[in-house]
Amino acid sequence: MAKTKKPAAKKVAAKKPAVKKAAVKKPAAKKPAAAKKTAAKKPAAAKKPTAAKKPAAAKKPAAAKKAGAKKPTAAKKPPLRKPPLKKPPVNKPAAKKPAAKKPVAPKKVAAPKKPAPNKRAPKKTAPKKKSPATASAASDDDFYDRIFENNLRWIEEKTRTDATFFERLSREQNPTVLFVGCADSRVPANEIMGLEPGEVFVHRNVANLVPNTDLNVHSVLQYGVEHLDVKHVIVCGHYGCGGVAAAMQSADLGQLNGWLREIRDVYRLHVDELEAIKDETARYRRLVELNVQEQCVNIIKTSFVQQAYSKKGYPIVHGWVYSLKDGRLKDLKISFRDILEKIREIYRLD
Numbered sequence: 001m002a003k004t005k006k007p008a009a010k011k012v013a014a015k016k017p018a019v020k021k022a023a024v025k026k027p028a029a030k031k032p033a034a035a036k037k038t039a040a041k042k043p044a045a046a047k048k049p050t051a052a053k054k055p056a057a058a059k060k061p062a063a064a065k066k067a068g069a070k071k072p073t074a075a076k077k078p079p080l081r082k083p084p085l086k087k088p089p090v091n092k093p094a095a096k097k098p099a100a101k102k103p104v105a106p107k108k109v110a111a112p113k114k115p116a117p118n119k120r121a122p123k124k125t126a127p128k129k130k131s132p133a134t135a136s137a138a139s140d141d142d143f144y145d146r147i148f149e150n151n152l153r154w155i156e157e158k159t160r161t162d163a164t165f166f167e168r169l170s171r172e173q174n175p176t177v178l179f180v181g182c183a184d185s186r187v188p189a190n191e192i193m194g195l196e197p198g199e200v201f202v203h204r205n206v207a208n209l210v211p212n213t214d215l216n217v218h219s220v221l222q223y224g225v226e227h228l229d230v231k232h233v234i235v236c237g238h239y240g241c242g243g244v245a246a247a248m249q250s251a252d253l254g255q256l257n258g259w260l261r262e263i264r265d266v267y268r269l270h271v272d273e274l275e276a277i278k279d280e281t282a283r284y285r286r287l288v289e290l291n292v293q294e295q296c297v298n299i300i301k302t303s304f305v306q307q308a309y310s311k312k313g314y315p316i317v318h319g320w321v322y323s324l325k326d327g328r329l330k331d332l333k334i335s336f337r338d339i340l341e342k343i344r345e346i347y348r349l350d
């Protein structure tokens with residue numbers, strides 16, 4: 001028992017035989033149902049901080065709300081694809097084929113039926129009027145429609161530079177990295193790593209957890225390690241994580257209680273270190289890091305990661321934290337081998 005006390009290994013992992021490009025074939029893969037949309041509604045935190053053990057933490061609600069408690073789905077959603085709408089110039093030529101289909105086709109076929117397209121017309125004019133009550137509903141419609149327009153533009157862009165883009169990807173995926181991240185809309189896996197479709201296998205959930213009994217994340221892990229033969233498994237948390245903030249409060253969060261308990265367990269494991277940090281924000285940030293570290297440990301415990309590593313020398317498990325404020329990725333330098341060595345006696349599965 002005493003051994004599990006301090007899994008906090010902070011040594012820099014000298015990247016050993018990270019066995020680079022070991023070309024291993026993998027079957028054309030289909031993504032399992034990864035990235036499940038865990039439309040997490042982080043209930044507005046602590047309406048009444050029952051002051052369980054840390055009165056300090058109870059003051060956290062401010063941070064929690066800011067971090068996204070309860071808002072992710074709000075109408076004010078981050079303007080994902082807004083720019084593209086105002087910048088059709090880039091796609092003007094491209095839009096010919098796909099985008100033109102809609103408006104052009106119906107015009108010819110039903111020339112006299114100009115009133116028909118009226119259906120669409122109101123949508124476009126609505127936002128101009130900006131009538132108080134209907135304004136947000138109309139913009140929601142626009143936002144939704146825009147997604148499909150964006151999709152067509154994106155197809156154009158991809159095929160313009162690489163005509164075989166989709167044809168190639170439809171045959172197989174060959175990711176080198178498996179990314180376990182938070183479902184937070186501000187942490188898009190591929191984008192923050194600058195990777196293209198096909199380059200990273202992704203799983204996301206609230207607060208980037210790897211609970212030992214979660215079939216979803218374990219299925220993704222096993223598939224990624226055994227079938228896709230990924231070389232690196234990354235757990236990526238982020239400062240300002242609403243899930244972690246919520247776990248620092250004593251509020252009853254209903255359905256989320258069981259999930260967030262995983263983070264409270266991390267707090268318990270590192271309670272001495274965390275309670276010694278007086279500054280709430282600093283403690284919150286440290287918990288984000290420790291949570292990432294413990295999820296890495298959970299991955300290292302698995303039989304398929306241990307077995308794959310002893311056979312091939314990979315995958316290597318890494319812990320990262322992403323900063324919402326400046327977009328930086330920070331490698332926590334978690335020592336995969338040290339942790340593996342420490343926990344081997346307890347979790348070894350021969």
Ligand SMILES: [Zn+2]
Pocket residue numbers: 182183184206207208238240241242243244
């Ligand atoms: Zn988060």
